[in-house]
Amino acid sequence: MKKLVLIPFLAIFMVLFSCQEKKTDIAQKEGIYEATQQSSCVACHTNKGLLEQVAEPLENGGGEAGEG
Amino acid sequence: MAPLGPAERVLVSENFLNSVHGQLACISCHGGNPNTPLTKEAKKDAHAAEADFVALPSEQFEVYCSACHSDITSKFKTSLHYTQNGYFERFKVRAGGQELSTDSNMKAGFGKDCAKCHAGCGQCHVIRPVSVNSGLERAHQFYRTPSLVNNCTACHGSRVGEEFRGSHKGQTGYEHVKEADVHYNKGMNCSACHAADEMHGDGNAYTYRLVENPDFVPQCTDCHADVLDANTENNYHKTHVQGSTTLQCQVCHSQTYKSCNGCHVGKGITGSSYPTFKIGKNYLKNTSSFRTTDYALVRHIPIAPDTYDNWGGSISLSTFKAAPTWKYATPHNIQRWTFLTDTTGTAWCGANCHGQFDEVLLKKTDVDSTYLNAELEANEPVFTD
Numbered sequence: 001m002k003k004l005v006l007i008p009f010l011a012i013f014m015v016l017f018s019c020q021e022k023k024t025d026i027a028q029k030e031g032i033y034e035a036t037q038q039s040s041c042v043a044c045h046t047n048k049g050l051l052e053q054v055a056e057p058l059e060n061g062g063g064e065a066g067e068g
Numbered sequence: 069m070a071p072l073g074p075a076e077r078v079l080v081s082e083n084f085l086n087s088v089h090g091q092l093a094c095i096s097c098h099g100g101n102p103n104t105p106l107t108k109e110a111k112k113d114a115h116a117a118e119a120d121f122v123a124l125p126s127e128q129f130e131v132y133c134s135a136c137h138s139d140i141t142s143k144f145k146t147s148l149h150y151t152q153n154g155y156f157e158r159f160k161v162r163a164g165g166q167e168l169s170t171d172s173n174m175k176a177g178f179g180k181d182c183a184k185c186h187a188g189c190g191q192c193h194v195i196r197p198v199s200v201n202s203g204l205e206r207a208h209q210f211y212r213t214p215s216l217v218n219n220c221t222a223c224h225g226s227r228v229g230e231e232f233r234g235s236h237k238g239q240t241g242y243e244h245v246k247e248a249d250v251h252y253n254k255g256m257n258c259s260a261c262h263a264a265d266e267m268h269g270d271g272n273a274y275t276y277r278l279v280e281n282p283d284f285v286p287q288c289t290d291c292h293a294d295v296l297d298a299n300t301e302n303n304y305h306k307t308h309v310q311g312s313t314t315l316q317c318q319v320c321h322s323q324t325y326k327s328c329n330g331c332h333v334g335k336g337i338t339g340s341s342y343p344t345f346k347i348g349k350n351y352l353k354n355t356s357s358f359r360t361t362d363y364a365l366v367r368h369i370p371i372a373p374d375t376y377d378n379w380g381g382s383i384s385l386s387t388f389k390a391a392p393t394w395k396y397a398t399p400h401n402i403q404r405w406t407f408l409t410d411t412t413g414t415a416w417c418g419a420n421c422h423g424q425f426d427e428v429l430l431k432k433t434d435v436d437s438t439y440l441n442a443e444l445e446a447n448e449p450v451f452t453d
Binding site for chain 1: 073074075077078079080081082085093094095098101102103106107108110111114201208227409431
């Protein structure tokens with residue numbers, strides 16, 4: 001009987017736990033995670049179509065260079 | 069290396085956002101204003117200096133990287149990749165002991181023409197190097213092992229990269245190039261020989277990579293230690309590894325490689341690059357425990373007495389001859405059978421070096437006539453005649 005009573009509480013606990021935002025050890029250590037990722041930075045930089053509209057082409061196209 | 073498009077350069081992937089570094093808020097590394105409209109006009113506000121925007125946070129690795137990677141950052145700040153001290157020290161040798169940084173014009177010239185070769189953490193582990201217009205290499209995902217093409221040879225491309233991949237095959241003057249480097253053909257990355265400790269440094273402030281720390285200079289024998297025992301019938305190994313006239317392995321096992329005269333700075337000997345294969349006396353012999361051979365491969369480096377004249381500084385290369393212009397070469401185009409070791413049609417291997425291909429020896433007649441006296445004096449320890 002006791003087990004049957006515990007089941008709903010256990011289910012609620014599991015749902016809450018699984019919905020909790022995951023934080024890495026690094027983020028917790030530094031305390032800098034709280035700034036939301038739903039920022040204009042992410043919204044823009046994950047949107048290739050938008051980036052193609054706003055990103056400006058470079059004068060030089062790259063290529064290999066260097067000393068070695 | 070195909071360049072990244074304008075959008076690709078700054079595109080961030082879902083995989084990054086789910087990675088360890090992606091768990092951090094963008095502003096925690098890059099600053100900027102994260103609450104701007106998604107318009108072209110607002111882009112400046114988002115990336116404004118007033119909003120403390122930082123494009124390349126790892127250039128300040130002690131601020132942004134050391135919290136988690138202090139074991140590396142504490143050493144990296146003295147590494148040659150970061151400090152470029154190898155360059156400054158070799159400059160000093162040719163400039164009568166004067167420091168480049170003491171002259172504002174020279175310092176500015178260096179900043180304009182040479183400083184792009186400096187590398188912070190991100191240029192190997194996040195983005196392509198700044199010297200090739202940068203851009204996020206894997207949509208901002210951090211990666212442990214740098215890309216051979218898009219990181220390492222993006223900087224070390226004009227000689228090492230081209231030689232390693234066999235790019236010269238079929239080109240005029242490179243007729244002896246038959247294959248790419250055997251290690252490249254086997255799928256080996258740069259890091260197979262150049263380990264992380266070499267790249268990151270060990271905390272000591274070195275100035276001359278070629279002689280100072282044997283652990284930072286890959287040796288063929290690191291992998292091929294049994295070359296003598298496993299090949300007892302090869303008299304040439306005995307003669308030239310243990311015998312009276314010793315050679316670097318690459319003297320016999322390299323193919324034609326590139327030398328340079330003209331420098332990006334603009335002055336100096338003209339002509340950009342040309343194919344060479346030159347054996348010189350080992351001018352570094354016994355300067356360290358791993359520089360013991362009598363002869364070494366050398367290539368001309370882009371330096372001349374007036375190389376820095378365009379910078380308008382007051383420091384001249386008054387001791388230009390203090391270091392050779394034909395410098396130690398480690399061509400990255402190794403093969404077992406090369407035009408020197410291939411005995412097909414010849415009586416013996418030695419006939420190639422000591423007979424039909426004796427132009428491989430660096431002689432006084434090989435120096436550029438534009439700076440004849442300077443070249444003759446600088447390379448006196450290297451000439452074989």
